[in-house]
Amino acid sequence: MTNTTRALAEFLAELRYEDIPDAVLDRCEELFLDWLGSALAGKDYAPIPIFERFALLMGPHAGKSEILTLRTSTSPYFAAFVNAAASHVVEQDDLHNSSVLHPGTVVFPAVLAAAQAEGKSGRELIVAAVAGYEAGIRIGESLGRSHYTIFHTTGTVGTLAAAVGVGKLLGFSSDDFMHALGSAGTQAAGLWEFLRDGADSKQLHTAKAAADGLLAAYMTADGLTGAQRILDGKQGMAAGMSQDADPVCLADQLGKRWALIETSFKFHASCRHTHPAADALLAVMKREGLNHSDIAAVVTPVHQAAIDVLGPVNEPSTVHQAKFSMGTVLGLIAVHGKAGLEEFQTHALKDEEVAVFRRLVTMRLDPEVNEAYPSKWIGKVEVTTQNGQVHQATVRDPKGDPENTLSRTELEHKFRRLVGFSGAVDESESKQLVAFSWGLRELDSLPMLLTHA
């Protein structure tokens, strides 16, 4: 049995700034800004204040790392904890398709907190984030589709991705990375069961993944040992938490393929499994000049994971749960033309026309879509009008996918919408944070972004 975990660890240890292509550096800064916007958009959004109060109750009231939503400093552990919860709650953070991992919301909170605490540079932050993305994405791919049917990959794999990012900042050798992966993997957790009740676990998963991964890295640096085959050993993650794992993925084209650059930006403010269908519905309504009231039924041919994740949500009872309701997302698209933060907040639960449209929508497993998934997220809709006509549309690259990505201008617009939604920063700070992100690789050290002593 070839030890692909070891190959991955050696790649991570040897990775240098100079090895990373410019396009990857560019995209990393873009993903950072996108993550920062998501974190700030989470200010005051339930249940984030619960995470903030827990950090204040259990953590130190000063330190070198900052809790962005509170503009206060604490230890790296609790900064990572709160920032990771906050950056996942409005469902606007990035997603990597074939791993079904949200890398940004677990990697950036951990590496930013550690970089601030350890006095690291912007370049070191970028290298650490690249390491976290490259490792996390390959680990997510290796655990296969069966893992995601029960486990929230961003919670489980996110723990290892965060550990790798922080480990890179701490200057890990390949042996260190092996131990850190072991200590992170044995903490990996996160079940989808909460979706059925619209419970608050999704942010708990990212908070714990970022903080626990950081813990694994710091304790490894202090000598804690971990299992050497946590991923593919007889009693490791694949054995216990997957039926179709493939350890070969762990070492897939290391140093040649840059998985970070395959990461998608979210355009709609909902679960990513709804995006392809949302884009297809937008396309067909525009092409046929349809109004929502013209439509009698919508069928969305989808992949199985969409049914697994969205299927438990029938009548959403919270705004967050509505983001996992295919009918609600398509209802917002049909009635309001988009499914952004404002549309969710204002219309997802309270708008009768959206509720009516929700009940017109059904998902159906589609062989072509299912086979292409998770490398490609194809969007299809079949719309039946009130007068009995049937219109179809297919979108092969949903908005935000690498083949149809957002420009820096579009990302700045999205950032302003995100921070405007919560009011976490003012216009002038917003501009500074954009400039900060676009100049990330030039910074000698990472200052506090919003917290001033």
Add this chain to the structure above:
Amino acid sequence: MTNTTRALAEFLAELRYEDIPDAVLDRCEELFLDWLGSALAGKDYAPIPIFERFALLMGPHAGKSEILTLRTSTSPYFAAFVNAAASHVVEQDDLHNSSVLHPGTVVFPAVLAAAQAEGKSGRELIVAAVAGYEAGIRIGESLGRSHYTIFHTTGTVGTLAAAVGVGKLLGFSSDDFMHALGSAGTQAAGLWEFLRDGADSKQLHTAKAAADGLLAAYMTADGLTGAQRILDGKQGMAAGMSQDADPVCLADQLGKRWALIETSFKFHASCRHTHPAADALLAVMKREGLNHSDIAAVVTPVHQAAIDVLGPVNEPSTVHQAKFSMGTVLGLIAVHGKAGLEEFQTHALKDEEVAVFRRLVTMRLDPEVNEAYPSKWIGKVEVTTQNGQVHQATVRDPKGDPENTLSRTELEHKFRRLVGFSGAVDESESKQLVAFSWGLRELDSLPMLLTHA
């Protein structure tokens, strides 16, 4: 589908001190002393100082809860974290047979830390601990034997047991318990893979279980919601982490059967799967008047879980790993007459006679032993002497099992051995801690045990 989780939550909410039989109160105090001894025995024992330093780096340097090994105060989260790691490292903490859960090392650190922080009484601590034991044991039983083949039940189920204990201290309703179980269960983690390398994950599992369970309870008290069917839902723990789960166990004889009192004290300082065979070997050597040099081979007929957990350990490279080596444990018994902390420290790795004996020992799956497990842990040995005679022995109730328990005098002896091993407390403090434990139910509030401002 009957919701047995709900039945459990209602029992936990309604549980009152007056409902608990005297024998359970007595045993709870005994388990507390036994846990306290284990926690203090872990002082300075690798890797515990790594946990202590992490708590000092990431947590507050003062608070209402104490880190026993450091005699320093911090927040409940980090006190639970370090005390849980410390109390599992010398492998002398309690074990419940049929759930294969070590309840004390996850429940007591969490409830002691919270009770100190919240100004609770000795009675409230006892009720909380009873709640944690009763819930954790039933949850462990419900996840079945398949769970334990891959997952370290004390890590996974321990998170829920700790959450329940702290929730009881915080005055939870049955709805609160449902949410806390959801938030704890979705953090539940811990894989056996570390055993193959003798890595440090076993203490990481208990540390995280106690701290994460405490987190789930505190955040529930502040309004965080959790999955309502985290145990038996379609994407819950049983679905993802077991093949033979039985949710009926969750509500087994609530209020009639007191599972806490079924908990075993550990007599030998090794993995509990080695104890039945160790007792059987002691019995046969005494009965036949054998010396270790008389013995040519030992076969131990065991249950499958013993093979799963002990099988990966061939030549132990650390003292901790030696506690998971059946050959080493039987070697200590044969050569030195016991397998206590001192024997492990002095002889487990360095004694050539023990090493020779280790290679004479093999495990064999035994149908009778395997069928009785996990309700009964039967010990068997087949000893072949140098002159070709074969002697057998069977022990049905290993020393420390409820049917063959330790008296208070024996527990006091064990406590003195534990604290003497590490030197964590002096003679006078040792006496005070014994008196403290025997008078636990009379205390109006829980003072710091060893930390003085």
